[in-house]
Amino acid sequence: MRRLPLLIAAITLVAACMPAAPDNETVRRDFAEHRSNVEVTAAGAVTTILADAPGADGTHQRFILRLTGLTQTVLVENNVSIGRRVPIAVGDDVTVHGEYVWNDQGGLIHFTHHDPVHTHEGGWIALRGARYE
Numbered sequence: 001m002r003r004l005p006l007l008i009a010a011i012t013l014v015a016a017c018m019p020a021a022p023d024n025e026t027v028r029r030d031f032a033e034h035r036s037n038v039e040v041t042a043a044g045a046v047t048t049i050l051a052d053a054p055g056a057d058g059t060h061q062r063f064i065l066r067l068t069g070l071t072q073t074v075l076v077e078n079n080v081s082i083g084r085r086v087p088i089a090v091g092d093d094v095t096v097h098g099e100y101v102w103n104d105q106g107g108l109i110h111f112t113h114h115d116p117v118h119t120h121e122g123g124w125i126a127l128r129g130a131r132y133e
Contacts, residue, residue, distance in 0.1 A: 020097055021041060022042055022068070023040070024069055027072070027107070028067070035102055037100075038099065038100050040097070041097045043068050043096075044070075044094070045066050048063060049063045049090060050063060053077070058080065059080050060078060060080065061077075061079075061080050063075075063076050065094065065109075074106050074109050075106070076109050078132075083113025083123075084133065098112040
């Protein structure tokens with residue numbers, strides 16, 4: 001019986017370390033309700049690769065992601081001055097975890113990298129079994 005609390009703690013720890021599952025329906029609702037600054041995990045196919053954009057906090061790799069099962073697209077902005085550049089190509093299936101911000105074009109997801117100052121939940125982009133933080 002004394003092992004039961006240890007088993008429960010181990011299961012809880014493993015569950016906390018697992019990556020969030022994609023939930024495109026939540027992203028669709030966030031867009032419909034004009035919600036911003038919410039953590040999301042979305043999956044889809046890269047439709048367009050945009051030029052890098054400079055920003056106050058660094059250079060951003062940018063691409064458009066069509067969410068699986070939806071017509072909605074989102075702009076993904078990945079800060080490569082903090083995180084790693086993702087070697088994406090049009091047609092690649094990716095999963096993105098970060099902060100969703102509403103706009104009338106479907107929204108954007110940023111903070112797709114670790115947070116070096118620990119003030120924000122760390123994000124990531126998964127491509128072909130590799131995770132870029």
